[in-house]
Every structure is written in structure tokens, then in C-alpha cells.
Amino acid sequence: MNLIDQIIKQLYCFERQSISELSFLTKKSVPKVTEEVGKLVSEGILLEAGSAASTGGRRAMQYQLSVENLPYIVTIAIDQYFTTIAVLNFRNEFVVLPNRFPTNINNDQEAVISITKETKKLLSALDKNGNFIVGVTMPGFVDSESGLNRSFPKDSLCYSIKEYFENALGFPVQLANDSSAIAIAEHRFGDGRRSQNVLVVNLNWGVGLGIIIENQLYKGHSGYAGEFSHIPLANSKRLCSCGKKGCLEVEASLSCALEYVREFLEEKEPSVLQSVLAKNRVIDLSDLVRAFEAGDQTAIKAVKAITYMLGKGLATLIHIMNPEKIIISGNGAAFGRGLLPTIQAALQEYCIPRLSHSTEVIISNLAHIQIISTACIAVLQTNMYQYQHK
Amino acid sequence: MNLIDQIIKQLYCFERQSISELSFLTKKSVPKVTEEVGKLVSEGILLEAGSAASTGGRRAMQYQLSVENLPYIVTIAIDQYFTTIAVLNFRNEFVVLPNRFPTNINNDQEAVISITKETKKLLSALDKNGNFIVGVTMPGFVDSESGLNRSFPKDSLCYSIKEYFENALGFPVQLANDSSAIAIAEHRFGDGRRSQNVLVVNLNWGVGLGIIIENQLYKGHSGYAGEFSHIPLANSKRLCSCGKKGCLEVEASLSCALEYVREFLEEKEPSVLQSVLAKNRVIDLSDLVRAFEAGDQTAIKAVKAITYMLGKGLATLIHIMNPEKIIISGNGAAFGRGLLPTIQAALQEYCIPRLSHSTEVIISNLAHIQIISTACIAVLQTNMYQYQHK
């Protein structure tokens, strides 16, 4: 990774920075950074952005990216049941607002084809002289380098999905696991910004984990680190899709919360959700969030149940990793700070106080986290050096 | 850490290396390394050690440390019930053979005083013009940088134990947690030598964990990473010293194995250990190891019980960390490869196959691991630059 690439990426994450800040961030000397920034300014990729606030001496010139001369970022965020497409610029501003539509990843071929169609439709409406980069995030054993999702059989379109999208769309594609991407985004743009060691939980239909160590995503030996979903947690009889019993995923995921709600409603518990169920025949996540925020006892009971088990899982994480922060992100973060009391109760029960006290648990407040995180990996995994001469 | 310091430490770990190997290890250029090695040779700290085996071209000159011009390493390895003292040179050869004597760390003052006495006795018999470095390893929440063991109250001699030993002995002292030190030693001298990401389990009276990521000990936010002992593991009623139930420590430690043996023998199970108990009134670890190796069913039952629970704990580690290798080290490694079948059985039950298959579990075969590891941290934590001018 060369210096120009690094400078562009730092400015993508931090918007406006001075030479000396960039020198610190890239660990290169001031004269060297000055030289490279000069080049980028003369090529129209960087802009002078006024002088920085006073720190007691001569004020530093700040620089920012010139979004006009950089490509648009097409984001394709795939989860178990939905896909969201959007287009952003290098300031993370929406060029095309998010479009969310149902896709079942278990119907892999069908899902990929409909995603391709939607994306093409969107791109044809836009014109940027083909200056696009594409980011794709999805669950599974994803290998970013090779662009493969090894959770699918080799003949599935989802297996060599990077290659598939590159051929179908005609632009460079970057692929990442959804939880890994969210971890990176929370560390760059969210509450993890000032921390070197952060764990980010992707509370979603499953429960993912991204591990940031020394400001970098920890991938493990074969790229599968963070398989939090399937750690043995409870002596329950609930069977997991992986074939084992007592996995965290079947005790602490959003799917699990919705299932609890379904059970409770079947048992005729009084709840505002009874009327929603009657009307829509189904309870979805936003229904549950609204009921939870409104103080509905059934909703609270279901959410508390998964949150407590999540907390028990976090206790194990804290003991092993001693992280500075744990950020609860993903769709489940929509429940907000109301999750914290139950998590803290579980930590109190399962953690050595000295350890739980040195880790801060935070609920993410980043909006559109799946899209932002997809844009983030699109940029960070692309070699920006190539844009020097355009 | 400057280059001279790095070169000395690399040669401590790898014995004999050529310029180009050192250049690779230190990530510095060949001319620079050549210059520094030249200095060290002229000062008598390095010796030319013949040319390397042929690799198809001109043979490289190898260099090694000149132990005569480097200090002796005094190692003080403290565990829950025993302390072992030894003296080594920079080739990890014994200058004074290990001396193991009982010390109860819970009687902190008494233990420290008796260790000091033994060490002084040993040093006075030796003469190296006061050219010693001292390493101390012990269990607890140890902070190597400040030299404090925060598991003890502030007025205990064990709290500011580095300072205490430095004053009492008059030589620089390096302090580390026992499991952290063992992890570093297994990574430098043991089966973890060729791996970047290794987990080392210190199977002892408790169960410690040292995490090596990218060839470095991972310490976590406040230095307490690897508190494997107290992760919630079982729904058992056995109470842990930490006040919680179901901790790994009370299900998978050597203390636990000995307790099982005691119970089994009380229940009059036939065993070779019955006669040992009758003779010595107590069963110690070496008795259990001998019985286990001899195929004694009671010994095997006790060891299998803790090993299975350890395996369950390892499953969690593998899911989260996806390590290349897990090395079972510490006193428990004395049971040898006989531990593996039970561990593998537990992994099969609690791990996703894709993950367990990508991690290799190994039983350590390093002799004197606690002493070697103590020497290792004594050297690696000392700034070797100072020895350039002596």
C-alpha cells in the first residue's frame, strides 16, 4: 500500500486533515507527505479546505477529497432475507437513496440475478462515464482477497460472486463478510473511532462478530475469525442450523427474538403486536422495535431473552479478548440503549468485575450501517493509487 | 526498539543467523544490518559461526551470540504452590540447575521472603561481576511495564514485586504473567515457532491462556486478555474461587483432576494410586502422570474428565480466534499426546468442522517450559542496546 493510496483512504475516513495529521496517520515524514499531497492537489484529487482551528501557533492548511474527480461508490448490502442497494460519493453522501428489496440468499441463483437486474437498472439511470467502484457485503465464510464466498457450493453463483458481479456489471467489485465490514465501519465512522481494540457485534438474523486489533480487522488463520454465532452457550435443546445444540445463534439472534414473539402471541399474551399480527399475518423487525420502544411487555420479554444470552456470550469475549469497547451494531442496534441493562446484568453474573469494568459496551448509533460499511470496504479494499492519473 | 537490540534478541531466539536472514527478520536492509553486525562483532558480543549450509550460491557467514560477554539470566518461576529458580546463559544452557521448592503464593510475604533468600544464596555462590538479569513469572493480573501484580493488595510485597526484587537483589528485574511468558516461549522455541497466530494454553493449577497474534503477545485493552480460566462453561454447581459457578478453571484444571482422583480413591476405586496414597498420604501431579502413562483406569478417568471440558473451552476459542495452532503447555503437558483423543472428541462435538479442521492442537514438548519462558521474557523485555558498550 503506497502513500498516495493511504492519504486518500485517510481522507475518506477523516474528511479534512492537515499535513501533520496525515503524517501521523500514515507514519511518514512531513516532507514526504507534503510532496505527495502537492501532487494530488495539482491533479485535482485533493482540495485545500481552509486552515484548521487554532492550536496556539501557525494554523495548518487542511485538505479534503474532491468528490468530483473520484468514482461513485455502488453498495450492495445482502443479508439473509433482504438486499439494499445505494450509491454514495467519497464523502459518504447519498447519490442514490437506499433501495431495499427482499432476496432470499438460500435461493442463491434467483437472489443474485434479481440483485444484478436492480443494480443495472440503477446504474443506467446514472451517468458517471463508467467511473464506479462496487462494494458487496454478505453473510458467510467470505474471503475478500479471492472474492469467494465459501459458504456456497462451488457451482453456485454466490461462490465466485465477485467475479460474477464484475462480469455482469463491468466495474471492479470488492467483497467482504457483512460483520467484518460493519466492524471496520464502526471503527472508522462510529463509536469505535478512537479505539485500537474494538469488538463489533452484528446483531442480525444471526450474530456476527468483527474483531479490530491494533486498528486492523483480525481475520485469523484462514479468515474465519469471529464465528461468534456458534460458540457453545446454553444447555438448551434448540437445534442450530449448524447441527449443534446450544449455539449462541439460536438463543441470541433477532430471528430468535421474532420466534419468541410468535410463541408468546400464540399463547395469547396481551400485546399491541396481536393487532399487527392480525393485520399483516406476520411480525417483522420494525414492528418489534416499535413495540419495544413503546414499552410493550411481550416485546420487552422477547428482546430481554435474547439480550441476556448475548450478554452471556459477551462475557466470554471479554474474558478472552479484554477489549476496550464492544459495539452492538447491525439491525439489532435499532432497539437502542434499552438493550444495555440486560446486557450489564448478564455481564455482572458471568464476568470477573475487573474485566467487565474495563470494557465499555455501546449500542451503535450509525444510521444505514450496512450501506456505510459496504461503501467503506469498497473504498478501503480498492487500490486508490490508480486514481492519481485520472 | 533499535536495531542492535533486535539483532541480539533474534540471535537469542534463533541461535545462528546470516546477515540476510537477520535483514528479513528485522525488516531492515542488508547494508544496515551488515554495519550493525560489524559493530557487534568488533565489540565481542557476536561471533562468526562458520558459513551456512549451501543454498545453491555463495555461502553466507553465520553469526551467534558470544555468551561470555553477555549477562547470566536468573529465572524465578513462581506458581500457586512452588517456585523454581535456575540460572541460564544466552544460549539457554543451564549455568545453575533448577531448584524447585514449595512456596504458597497465598502466603505472599512469606513466599517472597523465602524466594529472595534462596536466590541470594544462589547468586553469592556464583560470580559474574554482577552481570545478571533477572526474570520473574507468576500467576495473576500482572502488568509487565509497571512491574505490578494487581491480583495482590497494594501493601503486599507481591504487588510491586519487580521493585521489591530489584531492591533485594540489586539487579534489573523483568516481570511477566506465567501464561503470557509460556506463550512467548512456545512461539519462539516450541512448536509455535513457524506460526504467526498461536494460542498457548497453560494447563496448570489454573488454566491460563497466552494469545500470539502477528508474532506478538496480545495483551488487550488493560493487559488482561486471555482470562480463559473464568469463562462460563458448564451448568455445574462447583464454585470457583472467583465466586461464580461453572468456570472453566473448576472443570478443566490440574487441581480439578487431582480432586477427581481424590474422590475416586475415596470411593475405593481400584487403582495403582491407592498404594501411593497409603504411602504418601497425598497424590501429587507426578504420581498422576505416571499412573496415566501406565494406563491406570482411575487416572485416565480423571484426566479425561478435565480434558473434555478443556476441549469444550477450546471450541469457543477456535470459533472466535480461528488460530493456526493451539499448544497445550504448562505442567499439564506432561500427560503428553494421550490428551489429544479426548480434546478432539470435544472439538468434534462443539466445533463447526470447517473451523476445527483449520486449527492444529498440539501438546508441548518443551522441557523446563516455565524456566525457559522466564528466561525468555527476561531477555526480550530487557533493552539489549546497553550491552553494546560492555
Added chain:
DNA sequence: GAAACTTATTAAATATTTTATTAAGTTTCT
């Protein structure tokens, strides 16, 4: 409002790395 103090920028000196060259030892082919 000048003097003392900070900090950014630029210039010069120093240090390091890269590249090219030369030396030394292996292998291969006749």
C-alpha cells in the same frame, strides 16, 4: 502592542533503502 510562545512550512543534513556490481560457490552440460 511588543515579547514570548506555539505550530506549520521549508531547507539542509543525515540516515536508510534500492539498485547495480562484484565475489564466491553450485550445478549442468559437454
Added chain:
DNA sequence: AGAAACTTAATAAAATATTTAATAAGTTTC
């Protein structure tokens, strides 16, 4: 067996980057 071709190590020269010092541009204090 012995020379030619091939590797790799060690050294020298050139290119590059960093450190240090000097200067410029603001702030704060008295």
C-alpha cells in the same frame, strides 16, 4: 573432469526518505 551457466552473498554507488534545524505565521501574555 572442467568450463559455462546459474545462484546467492557481500559490497559499492545511487536514489530515496527521515531527522534536524531554520524560518514563517499565528496566539497568548504581560
